[in-house]
Amino acid sequence: MRTDFDHLFEAAAAFVGVAALADDEAGKAFVNLMKSLFPFDYCVIFAYRGAERPIDLFSTFDAREYEIFVRMYQDGPYLLDPFFSAASLPKPGVWRMRALAPDRFFASEYYRSYYVKTGLSEEVGFFVPAGESVTVVLSLMRGEALGVFRDAEYGLMRKAEPFVAAMVRHVWGRLGPRFDRAVTGRRHGAxxxxxxxxxxxxxxxxxxxxxxxxxxxxxxxxxxxxxxxxxxxxxxxxxxxxxxxxxxxxxxxxxxxxxxxxxxxxx
Missing domain, CATH: 1.10.10.10 (Winged helix-like DNA-binding domain superfamily/Winged helix DNA-binding domain)
Structure with missing residues (x-):
């Protein structure tokens, strides 16, 4: 494992001296930052507030993958997700899915009927309380080909966590109004x-x-x-x-x- 310092500093520079970044710009910069440290297949960034439908801030999925990982997830399975439970506590830091999962998670109906469809080998998330009762979770995912994250790679994530947390609070520190608008919209819709x-x-x-x-x-x-x-x-x-x-x-x-x-x- 070799750190790509050129891409690391280039990605970090995207956050320096910028008053505001769009969701897509911030998400791409985060992906570039992490890919300078280790490979992964997917990234998705969700914001959670209580039991409300999570807001998808960014993802690297194609259309088919987006339907499974985001649309299907937002329609209810998120309430059964160990990442949702940890975000609701909140439980800040960097967490592996398997460290948060209940004792029968891999035999649960949630796992069999939804999570197995993702085809993931492992998922690790940065959990960042962003104020206004919102927690932002930045998930990095690997399929079967890459396998699970090694301990050294997980260690790099933990070292990067203070920077990632500061980035999240800078970019997504005012998400309360977006949740309020989403709730209002659902009240007027079916x-x-x-x-x-x-x-x-x-x-x-x-x-x-x-x-x-x-x-x-x-x-x-x-x-x-x-x-x-x-x-x-x-x-x-x-x-x-x-x-x-x-x-x-x-x-x-x-x-x-x-x-x-x-x-x-x-x-």
């Missing part, structure tokens, strides 16, 4: 099928049961859910049986389909 389905599910379940189905779909085992909610594992299992009975389903696959609006929620 809700997505997934959002409507989740609202109907919440009406049929208690707040505790709603929390449990999200944890189940995220990939938490009953034991992990019990620890998070401070209840016995047996109590979690009773809740899960009650949830399936109320929703008229018998599998996690059906639960995921209901959650994303692919099955009709029973009246």
């Amino acid at each position: 809700a997505s099928e997934g959002a409507s389905a989740r609202a109907r599910i919440s009406q049929r379940l208690t707040a505790r049961e709603t929390s449990i189905i999200e944890l189940v779909l995220q990939g938490h085992s009953s034991e992990s859910i019990g620890l998070r909610l401070g209840v016995a594992t047996g109590t979690v299992k009773v809740h899960r049986r009650n949830i399936y009975r109320k929703l008229g389903i018998s599998s996690q696959a059906q639960l995921m389909s209901l959650y994303l609006g692919r099955l009709k929620v029973p009246e």
Whole structure:
């Protein structure tokens, strides 16, 4: 692994003395900066505020990839993403997906029905609280050909994190109004099928049961859910049986389909 200092300084210079950068300009400069350190296949930058639909600030995807990684993700699967959970805490720093994932993540319905479609070998994110309750996550991704990031490459990311955080706060430090405009626009438009389905599910379940189905779909085992909610594992299992009975389903696959609006929620 050899650092390309020419590209490193060229990319860093894009941020020096510039009062404002467009999303695309900042995203490309970030990609150039990181590619001077190590190779990767994709980059996507999302902004998160609470449980609101994340804003896609930049990505390197083609049209087909954008549909999977962004459009499909924004319609509901983001709520089950370990990166979303970490952004909501917030949990600043540089994090590997596998370090944030629940104990049953790779056997979860979210992983099987959505994440596996990405074909990723690994995803690592810079998590930067940007003010106004917004966290910006800059994700670097590798497919099977490049494989996972090596420890030395991950170490370089951690060294670069203070610079990346300063860049994010400079470029994307005032995203609150963009979220407000997006919320206003959705109020005047039709809700997505997934959002409507989740609202109907919440009406049929208690707040505790709603929390449990999200944890189940995220990939938490009953034991992990019990620890998070401070209840016995047996109590979690009773809740899960009650949830399936109320929703008229018998599998996690059906639960995921209901959650994303692919099955009709029973009246």
